[in-house]
Amino acid sequence: MLYIHDMSRDADIENLSHRLTLIGATCLGRAARRTANLITRVYNHRLAPMGLEVTQFSILSTIALGRAKSASELADLVGVERSTLARNLDRLIDAGLVTSTKGDGRRLIYELTSRGAEMIERALPLWKLAQDELVEQLPHSGDDTIRDDFRLLRRAAKAVLAKAS
Numbered sequence: 001m002l003y004i005h006d007m008s009r010d011a012d013i014e015n016l017s018h019r020l021t022l023i024g025a026t027c028l029g030r031a032a033r034r035t036a037n038l039i040t041r042v043y044n045h046r047l048a049p050m051g052l053e054v055t056q057f058s059i060l061s062t063i064a065l066g067r068a069k070s071a072s073e074l075a076d077l078v079g080v081e082r083s084t085l086a087r088n089l090d091r092l093i094d095a096g097l098v099t100s101t102k103g104d105g106r107r108l109i110y111e112l113t114s115r116g117a118e119m120i121e122r123a124l125p126l127w128k129l130a131q132d133e134l135v136e137q138l139p140h141s142g143d144d145t146i147r148d149d150f151r152l153l154r155r156a157a158k159a160v161l162a163k164a165s
Contacts, residue, residue, distance in 0.1 A: 039134065040055075042133065043130045046126045047127060054130075055078065056092060057120075058078045059085070060098070060119065063111065064112050064116075070107050071108060074110065092116070095115075096115050098116055099112075
């Protein structure tokens with residue numbers, strides 16, 4: 001049996017490998033996801049003694065501010081998909097931290113219970129510890145610059161999605 005090595009296939013694979021390596025090094029989505037996962041782990045580690053995750057803490061805080069008029073607005077303000085919001089709201093309702101009441105049409109209105117307000121008060125120092133630990137690792141004024149860059153990136157993503165619609 002004669003074995004013939006296909007050199008063009010090797011070149012194609014090498015070219016693909018190079019392109020994928022470049023994508024891995026430059027992809028904003030990948031960088032954002034990796035960063036978000038690590039940051040989430042820091043907050044979750046600190047909030048664990050309260051039995052909360054940072055997403056749940058964010059949901060509680062956003063509900064407490066009363067700025068979301070719907071689940072869609074709440075999901076957008078917290079920065080999660082509707083399905084993630086629904087799962088977390090179910091857990092918070094089951095834990096007695098949030099209640100829901102019927103609003104206009106099919107809309108539900110979410111409110112903190114007194115237990116939910118107490119949870120925020122007790123969790124706030126743990127959230128602040130995680131926040132301070134992260135900021136401490138950044139160059140001076142780095143956190144403001146990073147938040148500004150995140151705002152720019154969100155604005156760019158919203159513009160791209162608006163054009164696609």
